[in-house]
Amino acid sequence: MKFENVLEEKNDGILTITINRPSKLNALNKQTIEELHQAFTDAELDDEVKVIILTGSGEKAFVAGADISEFANFSTEEGKELAARGQEKLFDLVANFPKPVIAAVNGFALGGGLELAMAAHFRIASETAKMGLPEVSLGVIPGYGGTQRLPQLVGKGRAMEMIMTAGMIDSSQALQYNLVNHVTTPEELLEFTENIARRILKNSLVAISAAIKAVNANYEDGVNGFDREIEEFGNSFGTADFKEGTSAFLSKRKADFPGK
Structure with a gap:
């Protein structure tokens, strides 16, 4: 357009x-x-x-x-x-x-x-x-x-x-x-x-997107921000970015996040 x-x-x-x-x-x-x-x-x-x-x-x-x-x-x-x-x-x-x-x-x-x-x-x-x-x-x-x-x-x-x-x-x-x-x-x-x-x-944009949701939840009526944080935190464990980030940390190398 x-x-x-x-x-x-x-x-x-x-x-x-x-x-x-x-x-x-x-x-x-x-x-x-x-x-x-x-x-x-x-x-x-x-x-x-x-x-x-x-x-x-x-x-x-x-x-x-x-x-x-x-x-x-x-x-x-x-x-x-x-x-x-x-x-x-x-x-x-x-x-x-x-x-x-x-x-x-x-x-x-x-x-x-x-x-x-x-x-x-x-x-x-x-x-x-x-x-x-x-x-x-x-x-x-x-x-x-x-x-x-x-x-x-x-x-x-x-x-x-x-x-x-x-x-x-x-x-x-x-x-x-x-x-x-x-x-x-x-x-x-x-x-x-x-x-x-x-x-x-340089950071995981998948994790950043989850953090945006969690922070914004605190300002939504009827939504418990802590519950949203727990949900998004748990979801992070299922991402390729989490696997890459933790692997890179343990291997003492720079992470190359796939964005998934």
Whole structure:
């Protein structure tokens, strides 16, 4: 599928997905969400893709929010459908993706942009990054998981303040809040992120996929995360990666994981 608003670059197991609407500060419109959905769906089926880096084109914005012009006149039911469909098509898809997803946040990550970054498994920010959920300044609330994921990451009090004030925080505050893992210069952002991706590639991606399921289970209603951990731990014993990993350790050699 040829994309208009998304760029892809694959290199040694790392797929970089770049949201490319620079004239709109990479704002998420319906088409971009559909293209991102397709890009992630394709990446899941592509055995050559091991880790995904998600970023925005240019230095001004990761994603500066949703495209407000598309839903300014929506009814109540249309608003509910917008949020439900967006969460299903993209944000939950990213959060539960079986391969590691790292958000490289360059510039503004606001509204739906911050919600997309928070759906990634972790985030690395440029020193120029600005993050926030300004939805209440428009008379609406975050609808793509922001009210749920932000408290999980920064705590209830800080999340409430960020949402209620509709303000932005800079990268140093985001690091202090544990919203991002690292802060780099704009020039080093992608290289730094790729270096972490390469460290991930050395490990069993089958085990990492199981770990993603186990960690996420702690945030699912009605699911006991400890039980999911036990299940995924046990399942690991039946994988070729486990046999290779333990054999390599006992033989004092570097593991060559088959990915099965």
